[in-house]
Amino acid sequence: MSEKLAAMLPCRSIPETVDFYKAIGFEVTFYQERPYAYAVVQHGDVELQFAALKGFEPAESYGACYITTDDVDGLYAKFRSGLKQELGRIPTRGLPRIGPLKDTTYGMRQFIMADPGGNSIRIGQPISEDLHHSPVPKDPVAKALHMASLLGDSKEDYAAAAKILDRLLSSDVPPPSRVKALILRAAMAVHLDDTPLAARLLSEADQIPLPTPDRTSLADDLLRAEDLRDNLPDS
Secondary structure (H helix, E strand, C coil), X not given: CCCXXXXXXXXXXXXXXXHHHHHCCCEEEEEECCCCCEEEEEECCEEEEEEECCCCCHHHXXXXXXXXXXXXXHHHHHHHHHHHHHHCCCCCCCCCEECCCEECCCCEEEXXXXXXXXXXXXXXXXXXXXCCCCCCCCCHHHHHHHHHHHHHHHCXXXXXXXXXXXXXXXXXXXXXXHHHHHHHHHHHHHHCCCHHHHHHHHHHHHCCCCCHHHHHHCHHHHHHHHHHHHHCCCC
């Protein structure tokens, strides 16, 4: 017996949605405008189906799916490249947008993407045989970063994440963790429409010297900082 799952998701505009998925490398396998707007896009064995709904508001969408892959870094690079070519930048806020690539506490390396219909598309790769949630870190700095990331990147409670990070940054934090906190706080500032603060935080992060091993361990965060800078008004 063989099964295949296809996600069925809402959208406001089929042409807008199809253009987005084409830009990141999906193939359009079905497209119709009448008697109702519907489209299907495919990437490898992943099939996403979309129906246009009258009066649909993407910002209020609860549509979501999780895609597993054996090359999440490759897909992330491909999707970023497609969006960069189509939009001239990597969208980090609003719709559509693509979030940072990072390792989770439940054994997955993943990123979260929101399409023009507000659907949350999570793409992840197992990096551990144990996919259960790890306990919240006991170290105060690690715990603060963990909670801020959960609130900001997963729950999208940007104000709550900012509050945790502001408290953390007011204390003595080791350089690598401080860089990570500054970049995450800058991302929250962008979401909260405070781009001057985001620029100052990113500048502060740039001024912290890091040895090569630390820069390697912070590669995902530094890439996020690069994308944030590209989206600042004067960049």
